[in-house]
Amino acid sequence: xxxxxxxxxxxxxxxxxxxxxxxxxxxxxxxxxxxxxxxxxxxxxxxxxxxxxxxxxxxxxxxxxxxxxxxxxxxxxxxxxxxxxxxxxxxxxxxxxxxxxxxxxxxxxxxxxxxxxxxxxxxxxxxxxxxxxxxxxxxxxxxxxxxxxxxxxxxxxxxxxxxxxxxxxxxxxxxxxxxxxxxxxxxxxxxxxxxxxxxxxxxxxxxxxxxxxxxxxxxxxxxxxxxxxxxxxxxxxxxxxxxxxxxxx
Amino acid sequence: xxxxxxxxxxxxxxxxxxxxxxxxxxxxxxxxxxxxxxxxxxxxxxxxxxxxxxxxxxxxxxxxxxxxxxxxxxxxxxxxxxxxxxxxxxxxxxxxxxxxxxxxxxxxxxxxxxxxxxxxxxxxxxxxxxxxxxxxxxxxxxxxxxxxxxxxxxxxxxxxxxxxxxxxxxxxxxxxxxxxxxxxxxxxxxxxxxxxxxxxx
Numbered sequence: 001x002x003x004x005x006x007x008x009x010x011x012x013x014x015x016x017x018x019x020x021x022x023x024x025x026x027x028x029x030x031x032x033x034x035x036x037x038x039x040x041x042x043x044x045x046x047x048x049x050x051x052x053x054x055x056x057x058x059x060x061x062x063x064x065x066x067x068x069x070x071x072x073x074x075x076x077x078x079x080x081x082x083x084x085x086x087x088x089x090x091x092x093x094x095x096x097x098x099x100x101x102x103x104x105x106x107x108x109x110x111x112x113x114x115x116x117x118x119x120x121x122x123x124x125x126x127x128x129x130x131x132x133x134x135x136x137x138x139x140x141x142x143x144x145x146x147x148x149x150x151x152x153x154x155x156x157x158x159x160x161x162x163x164x165x166x167x168x169x170x171x172x173x174x175x176x177x178x179x180x181x182x183x184x185x186x187x188x189x190x191x192x193x194x195x196x197x198x199x200x201x202x203x204x205x206x207x208x209x210x211x212x213x214x215x216x217x218x219x220x221x222x223x224x225x226x227x228x229x230x231x232x233x234x235x236x237x238x239x240x241x242x243x244x245x246x247x248x249x
Numbered sequence: 250x251x252x253x254x255x256x257x258x259x260x261x262x263x264x265x266x267x268x269x270x271x272x273x274x275x276x277x278x279x280x281x282x283x284x285x286x287x288x289x290x291x292x293x294x295x296x297x298x299x300x301x302x303x304x305x306x307x308x309x310x311x312x313x314x315x316x317x318x319x320x321x322x323x324x325x326x327x328x329x330x331x332x333x334x335x336x337x338x339x340x341x342x343x344x345x346x347x348x349x350x351x352x353x354x355x356x357x358x359x360x361x362x363x364x365x366x367x368x369x370x371x372x373x374x375x376x377x378x379x380x381x382x383x384x385x386x387x388x389x390x391x392x393x394x395x396x397x398x399x400x401x402x403x404x405x406x407x408x409x410x411x412x413x414x415x416x417x418x419x420x421x422x423x424x425x426x427x428x429x430x431x432x433x434x435x436x437x438x439x440x441x442x443x444x445x446x447x448x449x450x
Contacts (some may be wrong), residue, residue, distance in 0.1 A: 010434065010447040014250065047446075048272070049331075052257040055371065057331040059271040085258050085273070093254035101250055108433030109283050133251065215306055222280045229285035239285050240366065246280055 005203050011036075012103045015074070017096050017152040020043065023077060024159045027127060029065065032074045032102065042134040043111040046076070046104035058076060061087040061106065063219075063245075065162075074102075079127040085187070092232040110217060110245045114139055117177075117232035120148030121205065121237075123197070123228045125153045125220025130246065132219060133162050136176060139170055140169055149177040151205045153197050153224070155184040179205050197224070203230035213237065219245040225229055259434050264427055267324055269441040275331040280395045283429065291399050295433040296383065298350055302312045306350040310399065316341045316349055319382060323405035324353050325412075326441040332441070338403055340384035343376040347440040360428060361402050369428035370437070371411055372420075380406060383416060386407040408439040408446070 019031035045063045048162050052058075066075035080091040094100075112120060112135045122132040139148055154160045160180065172177035181193035181201060193201055206212070216237055218228045225246045232242055260268055268274060279281050293309040298306045308316075320339045326332045347354065354373045375381065384403040385392055394400035397414030404411045412428050431437050436445040444450060 008450060050252040050255040050257065052255055052259070053251055054259070056257045056259050057271055058255075058257050058273055061329055089252075089255050096253075098253055099250070100252065103447075107276070107433065109429075226286060233285060239287070242285050244282060244284055246282065 006015035010103050010106070012101050014099050015101060015102050017094060017098045020094070020096060023161045026159065027077050027079045027161050029075050030089060030094065031066075032076065032100065033072065034074065034102065038072075038074060038104070040064060040074075040105035041111045041113055042138040043106045044105035044133045045131070046074065046102045047106060048076075048086065049101040049103075050086060051101070051217050056066060058085050063134070064105070065130045065133050065137075067134055069138055075126065076121060077130045077133075105200055107207045110219070110243050112215065112217065113146035114142045114146055117214060118148055119209040119211055119213045120146065121209065121216040121232075122219075123202075123216070123218045123225035124150065124151040124161075125228075126155075126195070127161065127172075128218075128220030128224065128245070128247065129154075129161055130219075132217060133166070134170060135217070138165065140175065145175050147175045147177070147210050149179065149209055151181070151197070151201070153181045153183060153220075156182060156187065157188055164175045179206055179208070189243045189247065197228055197231070199231040199234055202228065203235050206232075206235055206237070214241065216242045217244075218242065220237075220247065222246045252326060254335050262435040264334060267425065269326055270319050270444050271443065272326055272330055272332040273448075275333055277331075278329060278333060278336075278396065279327065279329070281327065282327065282365075282414065283367065284365055286394050287401055288394060289364050289415060294399050295417065296400065298346065298352065299418060299420040300355050301421065301423070305352065313341065313383075314385065315398075317345045319345070319379075321382060321384075321403065321405070322404075322433050328408040328410055328435065328439070328446050329390075333439075336389050336405075338382065338384040339386035339389075340400070340403065342379060342382045344379060346383065346419075347377070354421065356423050358422045358425045360420045361413040361416060361424050362420060363413045364419045367413055367415070367429050369402075369411050369413050370422075370426050370431060371402075371407070372389075372421050372425065372438075375404060375407065375420075380404065408436075408441050409439075410440050 015032040015034040021029045061074040065077045361386045381404045
């Protein structure tokens with residue numbers, strides 16, 4: 001049954017771009033309305049396919065930023081990679097009303113719902129925060145009390161995607177805790193860091209959780225994920241509760 | 250369907266027929282995994298052939314490296330849509346492992362196991378006949394941990410999630426038992442030329 005459902009959902013379908021919102025100098029959110037009902041869980045991604053007039057097709061995976069609870073649109077926060085082929089299309093050519101082919105949801109491992117419970121430690125580097133934001137938004141939409149801490153590293157204050165939304169959610173002090181670190185400038189706020197993540201930061205954030213985490217999710221560039229995952233293991237977090245997603249490079 | 254405003258870079262025509270549909274060429278070697286990279290020391294490493302639940306043959310690192318060595322140069326294709334051409338590997342062909350164990354494949358299917366608990370299923374016919382190896386070297390150097398070292402399965406004609414990293418055994422199974430990603434929506438076989446990415450493709 002589950003496989004059948006998945007098989008249906010993983011078919012290519014058309015989706016309209018119904019909104020475009022610049023988030024940071026390099027990241028823009030694109031809001032899609034799929035033609036068919038689209039059920040997903042926080043942390044999953046979609047495949048996007050672009051087709052050129054000569055028949056050439058390019059395909060990429062993008063994590064979903066929206067929470068499944070809130071609306072029927074899918075938000076993808078796409079970082080512009082200067083040597084990219086698909087991300088440059090979105091940033092330079094895509095417009096509201098355009099029809100894009102996508103399929104999904106994809107991925108059944110890097111997934112968290114409030115039913116899984118907490119405490120949960122989320123660690124994101126750069127645009128690796130996107131699937132984690134979906135989890136944080138889902139938690140808020142569900143009114144869950146599960147303790148969740150997001151450690152989020154970016155180069156600068158202005159490159160923190162969804163920064164004000166995350167700071168606002170943390171201010172509610174209802175079990176969602178936020179720790180920011182900037183790698184290329186000093187943090188304008190107290191209680192945040194201004195360096196690349198390291199074992200000391202990981203130990204600090206683990207100590208801020210009420211209990212050892214039930215699950216840890218790490219997403220970002222390969223070196224970032226390796227640093228975070230190795231530090232978690234050194235701090236005594238069992239490898240089998242650590243789920244990772246790497247950009248690859 | 251054509252995408253308005255998209256032309257794409259296309260692919261150089263001389264290699265077009267080596268890149269399966271939906272794939273793009275990369276010169277990097279992206280790293281992907283579901284969990285942390287296990288650090289397996291070669292002195293602790295072993296490799297076991299199992300028939301069902303029963304271990305049939307086990308090698309330690311030195312014994313395994315004493316088996317006949319083969320070099321393969323192959324194109325590889327990841328389900329995340331990158332392909333890399335002419336990758337250079339060295340290791341032990343599955344044929345030579347079976348010969349050393351004096352074993353005819355007792356079933357039609359294999360489940361590959363990794364040190365991280367990862368599993369993936371591959372039919373026996375895709376592992377024998379020089380098609381697959383346990384690779385211990387990449388590009389002339391010991392296989393780095395991020396890429397599956399000390400040893401990984403290499404089944405280059407299938408999507409690369411089938412080439413299990415940090416391998417510690419092959420288990421013969423009577424049925425085609427779905428592995429880690431196959432249980433999570435990925436295709437049971439994974440032929441890149443038929444674009445078998447997900448269940449139902």
